[in-house]
Amino acid sequence: MIISRKTTKWKRKYTLCSKDSKTSKTVLSAAVSEISPSSLSRAKTLLSPEATKFLTNSSYSQFRLMASGNSNKCKVATEAHDKEDALLSDVFNLTMKMAVSASRNRDNPVVRFKTPEVLERELNFGLSTDGVDNSELLHICEKVFENSVLVGHPRFFNQQFAGLDSYGLAANIVLDALNVNGHTFEVAPVLTMTELAVLKHMQKFVGYEDGEGVFCPGGTYSNMLAFNVARIKRFPESKAKGLYGLPKIVTFCSQQAHYSAQKNAALLGYGEDSCVAVKCDSHGKMIPEELERKIVETKNAGNVPLLVTATAGTTVLGAFDPFNKIADVCQKHGVWMHVDGAWGGSALVSKKHRHLCAGVERSDSFAWNPHKLLCAPVTCSALFVKQKGLLNKSHSLHVPYLFQVGKPYDESYDIGRKLVQCGRRSDGFKLWFMWKAKGDSGFEKVIDRAMDNAQHLIQALKKRPNFRVLDDEPEFSNVTFWYIPPSLRGRDENEEFYKDLAKIVPIIKHRMQKKGTVLVGFSPVADRPTFFRMTCVNEKVSYEDMDFVLDEIERCGADL
Secondary structure, eight states: OOEEEEOTTTOOEEEEEOSSTTSOOEEEEOOOTTOOHHHHHHHHHHSOHHHHHHHHTSOHHHHHHHHTTOHHHHHHHHHHHHHHHHHHHHHHHHHIIIIIIHHHOTTSOSOOOOOHHHHHHHSOOOOOSSOOOHHHHHHHHHHHHHTSOOTTSTTEESSSOOOOOHHHHHHHHHHHHHOOOTTOTTTOHHHHHHHHHHHHHHHHHHTOTTOEEEEESSHHHHHHHHHHHHHHHHOTTHHHHTTTTOOOEEEEEETTSOTHHHHHHHHTTSOGGGEEEEOBOTTSOBOHHHHHHHHHHHHHTTOEEEEEEEEBSOTTTOOBOOHHHHHHHHHHHTOEEEEEETTGGGGGGOTTTGGGGTTGGGSSEEEEOTTSTTOOOSOOEEEEESSTTHHHHHHOOOOTTTSOSSOSSOGGGOGGGGOSOSSOOOTHHHHHHHHHHHHHHHHHHHHHHHHHHHHHHHHHHHHOTTEEESOSSOSSSEEEEEEOOGGGTTSOOSHHHHHHHHHHHHHHHHHHHHHTSOEEEEEEETTEEEEEEEEOOOTTOOHHHHHHHHHHHHHHTTTO
């Protein structure tokens, strides 16, 4: 049966028929190779119910192929799409089951620990000429989930990232589906707008009235850009001519600052040795008087003190440097003040705890990692610079094939002009989406909950006679302590005693890791031997979870 209809607008005849009642319908003649999706929608209203049903069950691309007589190609394309869609659906369901739901169940292990040798035997990591089918791919995904660490588990305390935020995950899915480069407004219009919006909002917390910001792939990268901007600001000619002819550049950080301070000094050509470590007090804070002494020594040697990295929340102890005093020193000597707030910058969101960052508004640049304490999906890191325009001045180049003039929009929306990298993910969208869902108050609760959990853990440790706390009044959500096993009880708690305690820490950690019950970090710092370091991040963590950790440490160390 042939169905046809003329329209005065299209001046076309659409003819559809069925080979027989048992087969899918095929377009015999149609002249629809230029039909648009909107016209296709209208066509459904002009055709018979039988033909409309066919169009409803067919994609636009399928209809185009069939209209041109390529029914075999259409069948192949349909089968390929069906196969891909089935895999996507199965992987999504597997994700919900083995990552999202699994992280919420405390009976599940945090990790099913296996050595690389065991994983080599269980998974086929090799690649070949021919691909594998969906069933094998789904099996691989199952194995990946099964053998990965559940950082969303409420008993994961190993690093300064944890939790599994549903809003962040949803935003990540959108980003992965779009798979767009976030360097220009032209290709990422909405994503660019969301990134700039959340940066502007965050900047208010930092205290930069007329600054600028940009998202970076990690805190180390953010710190690197700050190092580079500081040099271009001080020596504008060095952007074109490099370090040749410049005096020796010296940077400064505390003894307990993140290692990226040294790494970036080496990477940018200042030299690892040019990054001078400044003494800290017993709480891990930089001593301003020691900083000034080092700066004066540098000047007297005929070198240039370029930049000081102050830290908001050190990696191990969670210490906050005295920012106002450091700012006084930097202002006196004309030195760029950068604050590495990758870990502790999120305290700014809490009215109760933002005093920890008092004085950061006097800095010249500020790094902040929302993928840490705000629980945004990794990576989500931002750099803020107080003086607007410096990022562009330091990193932009004339690139006529990408950053053209005469675009039909304000060219300042092309974020890539401010960065060293070209290809980039629109990580700002994740945080913007989360902030839309939670608001300031929602993120404030995350910070306050983490700090509350840390205080509970400190008090629980003090009540247990076989534990010793490194700092019983920590500033942030880092909690550090030792466990005294039976073999060391009753001894004088002198230097040798704590050295022996340090040997116990990794043994207990590895036992818990192999059991899969808990993941906790450990570290030495300054003259203090290795201790447990727990970072409270995940807002899903309860007091009971922390009590469980201490119980588990005692169980795993009972025979030591």
